[in-house]
Amino acid sequence: MTLTRGLILLIALLGGVPQAGLAQETAIRIGVLSHRGDAATLRNWGPTADYLSSQMPGYHFTVVPLEFEEVEPAVAYRRVDFVLVNSGMYVDLEVRQGVSRIATLNNRHGEQSYNTFGGVLFTRIDRTDLATIESLRDQRFVAVNLHSLGGFQMQWREMQARGLDPWEDLAGIEFANTHDAVVRHVLAGDADFGAVRTNILERMIEDGDLARDSVRVIASLPTEGFPLEVSTRLYPEWPFAKTGATANALAQRVAVALMQMPHDHPASLSGRHAGWTVPLDYQAVHALFQELGIGPYGKPRFTFEDVISKYRGAFIAGGLMLGLLVLLSGWIAHLNRKLDEAKRGIQSRFELILEAVGDGVSGVDTNGTITFVNPEMVRLTGWTIDELIGRSQHDLLHHSHVDGRPYPKRDCPVGATFRENRQHHVDDEVFWRKDGSSFPVEYASAPLRDREGKVLGAVIVCRDISARKAAEEEQRRHLTEMAHVSRLSTMGEMASQIAHELNQPLSAITNYAGACMRRLQDDRADRDSLLEAMQLLSTQAHRAAQIVRQIRDFIRKRDPQRGPIEINALVGQTAQLVSVEAGRAGVDIDLDLAETLPSVNGIVIELEQVVVNLLRNAIEAVGHNPTDQRRITIRSTFNADDVIHIEVRDNGPGMDPTALSEAFTPFYTTKRSGMGLGLAISRRIVEAHGGRLWAEVEAGGGATFHIDLPSEVAEARDVA
Amino acid sequence: MSPDQAVFVVDDDAAVRDSMRWLMDSVGLRVEAFDSGEAFLRAITPESSGCVVLDLRMPGLGGLDVHAQLRERGINLPVIVVSGHGDVPIAVRALKSGVADFVEKPFKDQELLDCVQQALRRDAEQSLQRLRREELMTRYRALTPRELDVLRLVVAGQANKAIGSSLGISQKTVETHRARVMEKMAARSVSELVRMTLIIESQGKPLPI
Structure with a gap:
């Protein structure tokens, strides 16, 4: 790595790389393994970046040539969005950096395309002594790079399979870093044999960089359907991969664009490949790594220099972090000193705090x-x-x-x-x-x-706490006011019911009286029938009086004073109060009251109103049923925790979950009339009495409203 | 008051029904009482005569529903709706739908009786008109098609000469037809003939020509 390139990479790692591309476009960087030199990389892959830019408006793709050592830091520090590296590096990055392949390269040889590749061992044409892998013992070896799959690792695997350890059994290994350099070294006689990936030799000959018949492939394997000479097993071609940080949606669009690239597109031709195919299985590469115990599967025999070189970016970053840490700890120490001073100040002048x-x-x-x-x-x-x-x-x-x-x-x-x-x-x-x-x-x-x-x-x-007490008082007053408003509205609704009910006996009385008077006027009055009519009239007058008494009970101005309340009596009176309405609606109200109940400390008219609200809701609910199946049950029970429980159960249609959860919200109503305040106020009243009000839907239809109220005893104990 | 007229009282309250019976009885009216709209509708026929006193608010069918079903079945008995609520919108709706009267509880007994008497008179008139119309219809049906043509043009105010030319017959033939029409319809003058056709039309049905 040259100093300049290192510097650029360092700047990139620290986040300062200038963004390529036009101002409004999102720059997307494709890191490409530069195994044949940057010029070749840009020439081969630049057109693919341009193709992607043209296919995806709003994005500008550029190629970032990366040397072997630069690939992993570039991915780890998110300096590239996609990588195009050899399959070995890919598998390594997949395991350790979370990159994932989105397409596999289709390579081209003449008119034939193929998506696998292999490694080649070659020597100068005159070295006829080197024909098999075994014959390579004690020869000088030049390969591309320790990390080069086709330019070293594949060949290593084959040597190891034949008992040849490249480090022990050869005269030496040299890494030339590019394929072209490997070829040059072998031609120059600096090494006895070299390793490159398939198609390198063919392309150099095609390009005129290498004389035909100047090199010879060692241990060439017959491979069916594969058009090139190869010394090793075949592996899937280079994958195009997204880094872990790249959005899937973007990756998908890139994948689609790549797959849609025609095999004879200029970008393919310049890269001398044949477009892209669905990502292949890279298991063969995993197997290679496992066998060699390298890559993600172990610690290969790297020298310390190798490690330094490989992780240079990380070392630089680590060093910077260390420096930062030193600075931070200095700052913290400084803060500590200041805190100590402050503490001493506080200790010596605590009265300042008392004042504050x-x-x-x-x-x-x-x-x-x-x-x-x-x-x-x-x-x-x-x-x-x-x-x-x-x-x-x-x-x-x-x-x-x-x-x-x-x-x-x-x-x-x-x-x-x-x-x-x-x-x-x-x-x-x-x-x-x-x-x-x-x-x-x-x-x-x-x-x-x-x-x-x-x-x-x-x-x-x-x-x-005057303000708090005032707020509490205000809240209390507000509740009372709300209850009063709601009570008036309840009264309004009930008034028309009661008026109708009162009109029945009054009409009857008028009729009976009219009948009697007419008979008397016409002298058609016989004593017995007059008496009968008068009796009927009197009965109706009593009926009217009874109704009036009920109304008076309901509207009688009572001080909302707290006091002991007998719940059973309250329930009974309330049921009596709504019996008019219930009777008209054809509803039976059953009372199932506990024999003895302790009293509750509270405000009678408020709790009465709660029960009235629940009963009136229930009457409305069962109105959906046939006339002979309208039933409401009020139960009172008492448990060991000194909690009095009142239940108002109806056999109406119940409530759907929304209605159930919204039921206690102010102004929520499913009725056409009414303010939707009934249950909200009821709940506030019950809570003000230290109790709970909630609703449940019965499995077989119908709803049950539950009230828990603490008994007077329990309340007194809790206060104490 | 025709003896076959009855006051049909429909109210779910037993005391109200019973007291109505007493009241009507005291002025010599016959009462047939029903405790629900459904029971009343089962009992009533197009031949029934009298008037109906309907409670507005009852379990099951309410007063206005019962009224609507009566009209659907072509029963035109006058209906008095009694309401304990007396809210204006319902009264307006009731009267618009052809209810004869709307009485608010609590009512004076005389007020109700007046309403009932008026309704019974109206029912009697309606019966009379119905009879008269039926008689006219019988006469009307006896006319020949040519006589109907002449009737239509006479009622339209055309002279014999004009009728003849529009029907393509002689003035003399027109006069003959015209005399037959007057005779068959028992009309003494053209103006009476016009009134008769109006009565036939007044029932809302077009002249069956």
């Missing part, structure tokens, strides 16, 4: 006397530092509960912190300001210990 934190911080000794405070604490409480230090924190800031009840010092979590020597976290208390007002506070109180672990007092970090 957004939370109030104070320290108390084991008597509860304030020993230090930060400015935020001053800002929060309204007391000055001097007024705080030395005073009892509890008496000053923590003396009463939010409702004004005195807060005994013995109950204070701060005192408990150093008595129990453990941290306390509180978020439902208030601190008092100097001006007598209070603010909701969240604070953590941790014991302060000396080196021996002896408790000196406590540190309190506190935060004004």
Whole structure:
């Protein structure tokens, strides 16, 4: 490798190679093994690159000639997108660099095309003594390159098969790097015999570079259907391969373009091949490598120089990395020093931090006397530092509960912190300001210990959570409002049902009364029939009264106060409430209630609304069934975890998975009327009660809505 | 009030049906009550006379559905729809579809009775017209094709001379045909003849010439 070429490669490896091609075109580089010299490579393969550029608009293909040693780094560092190398190198790259073949070359000899090739052992025509491989012992050997498949490795395999070790049993090996140079060495007598791939000798003769009858092939094998002289077994021709980083889509287009190249295309003619064929099986090459224990299958007898030479790129890169690492560690050491300085600064001036934190911080000794405070604490409480230090924190800031009840010092979590020597976290208390007002506070109180672990007092970090409490309150109010809106809308929908229901007895009453009056006016009144009509009338009046009572129950303004709720009673009342609607729709509602249930702590009208929503949905769902098959079941159960479970099951058509997953989304509705808020609000209400609301689709059709609510006992225990 | 007229009450509420019967009975009207539209449609025939009081909202067939099926079967009994909802769009739809009246619950008993009486009168008139038309149709069918030609042109206001020239017959022959038409139709004047043809047409069917 010349210095200039090495330099170019180095620049390429470091990512600075100038891109060939026009500005708007994507440059695609084909790395071609330059086994006969760069000029020949560019002459032979340039037209193929041009052909690909013309077939694939937007891409500009160029040929990058690569010497044997340059191939692998070029692939590894992604300086080429495709490679055209000998089959041996290909197999090596396939195993170690993940390249994959997309086409195999069709070579040409005269009018005949073939896609296999082999190796040739040859000598000067006058060396008649060299006729067999065995006769090569102790002769001087010139080959192309250690990595040349057709120019060394194939011949090596044949020698080894005949017990001839090229390194032990010959007078010497020299690598000339190009086939042409091998031929020159043999002709010049620098070596007794040489190795080149098939068709090299024929082409040199054709080109006038070699006199006919100046060389002779050693151990020429008769090979059926193969037009050239060959000393070794045959192997598949060079593959055109994509590198691991090249997109498959691009590779596919290139493969198609290559296959479509006519065998007599100028690009084929200049490369003296006959176009491309589907990629062949390179197993024969694998076998060669395995047999020789080289390539991806072992460590051949490379000299250190070989290794250096082969991995020069990697060595350079490695060296640079090492340099970078040294720089980095220097920088890290520098950072460390700076950190140390900062740490010392922090340690010496921790009050700066106390000043900077957004939370109030104070320290108390084991008597509860304030020993230090930060400015935020001053800002929060309204007391000055001097007024705080030395005073009892509890008496000053923590003396009463939010409702004004005195807060005994013995109950204070701060005192408990150093008595129990453990941290306390509180978020439902208030601190008092100097001006007598209070603010909701969240604070953590941790014991302060000396080196021996002896408790000196406590540190309190506190935060004004007025904003958070307000947000919670706002959310709570919003939910109530939503529930109210939804309730009004539910009422609106039910009003028309109820009105109709109320109209029935009223109409009947009017009719009966009218009938009685007319008979009386016409003097056609007999006592018995009048009495009968009056009784019927009275019955209808009672019926009307009953309905009115139900409406009143539903709309009665009740304080949304939390309190113990008997779930069974609630379910019963709710079922009664919707019975009007259910009756009209021909729906049977079955109650299957647990015998005894603990009460739930909550807001009656909210939970009632949840059950009303579920029942009304269910009534609608079973409306799809025949009139005699509309059934809704409400079950209540109670389990050992103190969870009360309510189930509203219908035998309607159920829900598809989309509807099931969307059911609880606000404004999602499959109905033509209604806002789609029912289930969303219901879920929020249940969750606000510490419970869960979910839906399941029954296997045999129908849907079940489940509500889990913690019992009052469970809730009390969880709070404590 | 013709004695074969009945008030057909269709309501799923037993108390409403029963009380209607009492009310109608108190003014001497006969009631036939049905608890569903389906039951009513099974019982009714084109020969039935009277009026129908239909509840708008019932399980199964609703009032408007029942009304539509009646009309499909060519039964033109006047229909009063009773609604407990009284929403305007439904009332408009009902009246547009040819419902005789629309009564909102709760109604005054007199209001309902007035509606029923009016509907029964209309039914009686319709029956009378039907009879009259049937009679006219009988007479009409007795006309010969040539007499029908003359009738058509007379009704169109043409003089005998013009009728003769357009039919290619003599004026005298026209006069003979014309006298036969008047006689067969029992019309005393051309204007009565015109009214008769209008009655025949009024049923929405074209003059069968």
